[in-house]
Amino acid sequence: MILLKTIWETIEQLLSCIKEGKSIGFVPTMGALHDGHLSLIKQSKAENDYTVCSIFVNPIQFNKKKDLDTYPRMVDQDSKLVEAAGCDLVFSPEPDEIYPEGKVEKLTLDFGMLDKVLEGKFRPGHFEGVAIVVKKLFDIIQPTKAYFGKKDYQQLVIIQSMVNQLQLPVQVIACETIREHDGLAMSSRNLRLTVGERVIAPNIFRILTYIKTNAGKKPVFELRQTGLQKLQEIRGFTPEYLDIVDKQTFMPVNTWDHAERIIACTAVYVGEIRLIDNIELFS
Numbered sequence: 001m002i003l004l005k006t007i008w009e010t011i012e013q014l015l016s017c018i019k020e021g022k023s024i025g026f027v028p029t030m031g032a033l034h035d036g037h038l039s040l041i042k043q044s045k046a047e048n049d050y051t052v053c054s055i056f057v058n059p060i061q062f063n064k065k066k067d068l069d070t071y072p073r074m075v076d077q078d079s080k081l082v083e084a085a086g087c088d089l090v091f092s093p094e095p096d097e098i099y100p101e102g103k104v105e106k107l108t109l110d111f112g113m114l115d116k117v118l119e120g121k122f123r124p125g126h127f128e129g130v131a132i133v134v135k136k137l138f139d140i141i142q143p144t145k146a147y148f149g150k151k152d153y154q155q156l157v158i159i160q161s162m163v164n165q166l167q168l169p170v171q172v173i174a175c176e177t178i179r180e181h182d183g184l185a186m187s188s189r190n191l192r193l194t195v196g197e198r199v200i201a202p203n204i205f206r207i208l209t210y211i212k213t214n215a216g217k218k219p220v221f222e223l224r225q226t227g228l229q230k231l232q233e234i235r236g237f238t239p240e241y242l243d244i245v246d247k248q249t250f251m252p253v254n255t256w257d258h259a260e261r262i263i264a265c266t267a268v269y270v271g272e273i274r275l276i277d278n279i280e281l282f283s
């Protein structure tokens with residue numbers, strides 16, 4: 001496996017793949033890798049001739065400086081993990097390489113309400129930052145397929161929308177959320193939980209599962225309220241939102257019609273750590 005830090009080295013390395021008509025699978029990450037990330041790499045490895053993983057903590061998608069500053073960074077350990085998972089190339093640039101002299105080129109995209117609700121509402125500018133970096137990375141890597149986790153479902157839909165709007169020649173692949181044995185969705189942020197917070201954190205998935213179990217049986221409004229109340233009742237939890245929405249538009253639903261499209265999404269502060277999770281209610 002090769003680890004590269006510059007755009008030009010990476011383009012040069014990938015040129016031979018492109019010339020030989022090899023398919024390139026791409027997994028963008030921010031590092032502090034866990035089995036969730038590795039499942040994406042393994043899927044890419046199984047479906048492509050060559051797999052690239054990027055490790056880049058993208059400053060422009062953080063709306064809180066403290067969150068950016070404290071985001072875990074461990075590229076050496078990450079490289080060993082991705083190599084063992086079968087990755088061929090890691091692209092791990094410094095911020096200056098992606099944003100020379102701090103310059104950020106904006107994209108003209110229209111996500112409608114998609115980037116204004118849920119994560120978009122509570123993290124202003126987040127999805128714009130995500131779209132800008134993913135577009136840059138796609139330009140550099142030129143992947144055949146790019147792999148994104150359903151753990152960040154709204155992000156997945158934003159990326160698909162960007163690909164559609166810009167007619168990019170890449171197939172976006174949605175990958176299942178990988179969880180700890182107690183249901184907690186794997187996340188790099190879990191590393192920052194205290195022992196006590198780690199003990200209570202699985203209540204997020206437990207409450208999402210309660211919603212799934214009762215979906216279709218109680219009115220949507222009532223179930224959302226009960227779910228939110230259950231989150232509020234956990235000492236140490238500060239829920240930011242819990243919404244039952246259409247998984248393409250992320251607009252709230254009022255009925256159980258079009259059940260296959262309905263998802264429950266939540267963001268919860270566990271102590272100081274903000275965790276997100278979601279569950280498809282009828283799949």
Ligand code: AMP
Pocket residue numbers: 028029030031035036037039040147148149150151152175176177178179185186187188
């Ligand atoms: P991140 O490093 O958090 O930006 O995540 C990089 C990619 O890994 C994104 O597509 C995430 O959705 C995906 N991912 C993160 N956690 C998980 C998980 N627990 N299961 C599956 N995919 C995940």
